Amino acid sequence: LVALAWVHLEHHDLKQTRSRLQQLNAVLEASPDKLIAAIACLIAAYSALAEGRDDMAVQSVARARSGWQVPAWLEHELGLVESRASVATGKIRAAFADAEPASQHSSLEATVILAHARMAAGDGEDARRMLEPLLAAHDRVPDRVRLQACLLEARLSYRSGDWARGRRSRRAARRPRHRRA
Numbered sequence: 001l002v003a004l005a006w007v008h009l010e011h012h013d014l015k016q017t018r019s020r021l022q023q024l025n026a027v028l029e030a031s032p033d034k035l036i037a038a039i040a041c042l043i044a045a046y047s048a049l050a051e052g053r054d055d056m057a058v059q060s061v062a063r064a065r066s067g068w069q070v071p072a073w074l075e076h077e078l079g080l081v082e083s084r085a086s087v088a089t090g091k092i093r094a095a096f097a098d099a100e101p102a103s104q105h106s107s108l109e110a111t112v113i114l115a116h117a118r119m120a121a122g123d124g125e126d127a128r129r130m131l132e133p134l135l136a137a138h139d140r141v142p143d144r145v146r147l148q149a150c151l152l153e154a155r156l157s158y159r160s161g162d163w164a165r166g167r168r169s170r171r172a173a174r175r176p177r178h179r180r181a
Contacts, residue, residue, distance in 0.1 A: 001020055001023050001024040001027060002024060002036060002039055002040065002043070004020045005017055005020035005021050005024060005040070005043045006043055008020055009043055009046055009047055009050075010144065012050065014047055014050055014051060017043065017047050018047065021040055021043060021044055021047070024036070024040050025040065028040065034067075034068050035071070035074075037064075038064040038065075038068075038070060038074055039064075039074070041060045041061065041063045041064035042060070042061075042064055042074065042077055042078060042081065044056075044060040045057040045058075045060035045061050045064070045078070045081040045085075046081060048060060049081065049084055049085060049088070052088075054085040054088045054089050055085075055089075057081055057082075057084070057085045058082065058085050060081075061078045061081055061082050061085075064078055065078065076107065079098045079099065080098070080099065080107070080109055080110060080113060082094075082098040083095045083096075083098035083099035083110070083113045083114075083117070084113055084116075086098060086117075087113065087116050087117050087120055090120065092117050092120050092121045095113065095114075095116075095117040095120070096114065096117055099113040099114045099117065100114070108134060108141055108142070108145045109144075109145050109148070111130055111131075111133075111134060112131070112134065112145060112148045112149050112152060114130060115127040115128075115130040115131050115149075115152055116152055118130065119152065119155065119156060119159075124156050124159060124160060127152070127156055128153070128156050131149050131152060131153055131156075134146070134149045135149055135150070135153060146173075147173050150169050150170070150172045150173035151169070151170070151173050153165075153169040154166045154167075154169035154170045154173065157169055
């Protein structure tokens with residue numbers, strides 16, 4: 001169920017994501033597992049962000065961390081969600097604090113989040129410089145991260161008045177990298 005919820009989330013099928021999370025929560029009530037529950041919280045947090053419910057994302061992250069020592073890889077992911085929520089709510093310092101440790105480990109997603117925070121802080125040029133390597137490595141960047149980088153590049157372009165570049169970035173975000181059979 002965890003894998004199915006994640007797949008639905010990756011395909012932005014939030015209705016199915018919620019459905020799988022409800023099923024998973026029912027299973028976890030009968031047979032608790034701290035790690036699986038924390039991963040479910042992570043998925044719920046990403047889903048909440050996608051729906052614009054930043055406060056729910058933060059609550060899900062807190063639930064994932066509650067009462068145990070979270071594995072480092074999961075803490076990394078939870079920090080990214082927290083940072084995204086901070087950017088969305090205008091808490092720029094918190095966004096930097098949450099994403100900075102992840103960027104130290106060469107996290108592509110953390111780079112996009114930090115670039116977003118830079119843009120929100122009014123430093124569009126620095127944000128664009130941070131995105132350049134990701135945009136140049138188009139085929140070596142996961143689809144989700146590529147989409148985020150392209151959309152942020154489009155916003156930066158529109159803000160600076162470069163409408164043509166903004167449209168190119170939006171088209172690049174919509175363009176599927178791989179054809180499905």
